Amino acid sequence: MMSSEHCPISLQVNNEKLILTVFPWVSLLDALRDKLNITGPKKGCDHGQCGACTILCDGKRIVSCLTLAIMKDGSSITTIEGISQGDLHPLQQAFINHDAFQCGYCTPGQICSAIGMFEEGKAKTRDDVKELMSGNLCRCGANMNIIDAIMEIKEMNSHE
Amino acid sequence: MNNFNYVKAQDVQEAISNVSGDERASFVAGGTNIIDLWKYNLVHVSTLVDVNHLGGDHSIEETEGGGLRLSAFATNANTAYHPLIEQNYPLLSKAILAGASAQIRNMATNAGNLLQRTRCYYFYDENTPCNKRVPGTGCSAIGGYNRIMAILGTNDQCIAVFPSDMCVALAALEAVVNITGPDGNRTIAFSDFHRLPGDHPEKDNNLNHGEIITSIDLPPKGFARNYSYLKLRDRSSYAFALVSVATALEMDGDIIKDARIALGGVAHKPWRITDAEEYLTNKPATREHFSVAADIILNGAQAYAFNGFKIELSRRAIIRNGLMALSPESQMPGAQPSA
Numbered sequence: 001m002m003s004s005e006h007c008p009i010s011l012q013v014n015n016e017k018l019i020l021t022v023f024p025w026v027s028l029l030d031a032l033r034d035k036l037n038i039t040g041p042k043k044g045c046d047h048g049q050c051g052a053c054t055i056l057c058d059g060k061r062i063v064s065c066l067t068l069a070i071m072k073d074g075s076s077i078t079t080i081e082g083i084s085q086g087d088l089h090p091l092q093q094a095f096i097n098h099d100a101f102q103c104g105y106c107t108p109g110q111i112c113s114a115i116g117m118f119e120e121g122k123a124k125t126r127d128d129v130k131e132l133m134s135g136n137l138c139r140c141g142a143n144m145n146i147i148d149a150i151m152e153i154k155e156m157n158s159h160e
Numbered sequence: 161m162n163n164f165n166y167v168k169a170q171d172v173q174e175a176i177s178n179v180s181g182d183e184r185a186s187f188v189a190g191g192t193n194i195i196d197l198w199k200y201n202l203v204h205v206s207t208l209v210d211v212n213h214l215g216g217d218h219s220i221e222e223t224e225g226g227g228l229r230l231s232a233f234a235t236n237a238n239t240a241y242h243p244l245i246e247q248n249y250p251l252l253s254k255a256i257l258a259g260a261s262a263q264i265r266n267m268a269t270n271a272g273n274l275l276q277r278t279r280c281y282y283f284y285d286e287n288t289p290c291n292k293r294v295p296g297t298g299c300s301a302i303g304g305y306n307r308i309m310a311i312l313g314t315n316d317q318c319i320a321v322f323p324s325d326m327c328v329a330l331a332a333l334e335a336v337v338n339i340t341g342p343d344g345n346r347t348i349a350f351s352d353f354h355r356l357p358g359d360h361p362e363k364d365n366n367l368n369h370g371e372i373i374t375s376i377d378l379p380p381k382g383f384a385r386n387y388s389y390l391k392l393r394d395r396s397s398y399a400f401a402l403v404s405v406a407t408a409l410e411m412d413g414d415i416i417k418d419a420r421i422a423l424g425g426v427a428h429k430p431w432r433i434t435d436a437e438e439y440l441t442n443k444p445a446t447r448e449h450f451s452v453a454a455d456i457i458l459n460g461a462q463a464y465a466f467n468g469f470k471i472e473l474s475r476r477a478i479i480r481n482g483l484m485a486l487s488p489e490s491q492m493p494g495a496q497p498s499a
Binding site for chain 1: 163164165191195196198200210262263264267397
């Protein structure tokens with residue numbers, strides 16, 4: 001099938017099944033923000049360099065700016081809006097507790113990325129966390145507090 | 161940015177037939193490079209042919225000869241974290257994990273890693289001449305700000321470097337690239353896959369239009385006991401290498417029985433000089449011997465106005481990484497120097 005027109009695709013976004021139409025060249029990030037009004041994922045650089053658009057696609061953290069919406073037809077997407085029902089997600093509370101943001105622009109991507117990192121299960125030490133979170137930039141200078149917040153939840157999870 | 165068509169190929173043959181007849185058609189897998197280049201208006205694709213799903217569920221299988229076959233379509237993350245890679249080819253795992261970010265490694269595929277374009281500033285700047293972007297226009301890097309550019313294998317047409325980390329390890333491990341195209345199947349030894357600029361700097365590698373990489377074979381020898389990947393860059397993570405070194409040693413006591421050394425960030429392809437490896441064979445793994453090996457590898461290195469530091473940096477990195485390969489467990493995450 002060749003598509004050059006508006007194409008219908010199906011995405012499960014934050015547990016809601018949605019049908020939308022997109023041109024082939026629309027990024028997943030633009031589809032989420034402009035078609036679905038899901039504005040948690042941020043358009044920081046639009047080139048995969050800052051991580052502000054990080055979302056979970058079928059459970060894996062990816063940058064939504066460097067993939068096309070049409071390539072993710074049938075996928076399950078989780079954004080910051082969908083990580084918790086009701087109360088704050090523990091990571092959201094930890095970010096508040098540790099003063100882990102100033103402007104907050106990178107925060108949705110940071111938190112989605114950290115959730116993806118926990119799922120991967122490869123971060124053992126603080127140095128590992130710093131390395132595996134390096135795809136998310138904070139220009140305010142809250143990096144150390146962001147790592148503190150993530151470490152608090154990581155250590156809490158490891159005692160469960 | 162131009163508009164384009166999209167095709168989700170049902171199998172490799174359909175993918176090939178969709179790309180081979182159209183010069184501006186391209187395969188897309190992870191998309192982390194080609195979609196970025198399209199956004200910068202540097203590629204003008206007519207059709208993107210999606211091959212993401214063509215690898216099926218298996219990312220790695222064992223070959224009859226005792227090696228491994230990596231699916232071209234597996235992600236970099238799934239490859240780096242696969243138990244067979246972590247255990248038997250840890251140099252490859254380390255090199256992959258030194259590249260890009262966790263998010264991008266979750267998207268980018270093995271074949272896509274081989275096919276990524278240079279990060280030369282001038283290649284990305286539409287307003288400057290670049291023989292790689294528009295053949296025949298000239299090279300802005302040679303007389304420009306060339307701090308990140310090549311010191312080996314350059315000519316007066318192009319001094320860009322190939323930016324991959326994964327490929328530096330694949331060069332050291334003597335991988336083989338399996339290809340399918342309109343004319344059937346063929347294989348290319350890893351050392352012959354990427355090319356020097358020559359008279360065609362616009363060509364990064366020897367893949368023809370319409371050909372697709374289907375898998376990458378690793379020989380049985382994985383150097384799992386003595387290896388190290390050292391990556392030196394402007395920040396400690398998520399940056400391209402100024403210089404990187406993949407070193408693999410087979411030791412018998414203190415004596416090197418087999419050595420592999422490949423460099424990244426210094427040339428238009430992963431740089432490997434087998435004379436240096438032969439020099440090290442049957443010698444003790446000492447600073448002095450790695451120093452001679454470094455001189456052999458860097459013979460003929462040429463500096464431009466701003467990248468002369470790379471020659472000495474490479475020399476020191478080769479020596480240091482040789483010693484680090486003797487104790488791989490000491491290395492910090494992110495292919496940093498051991499403490």
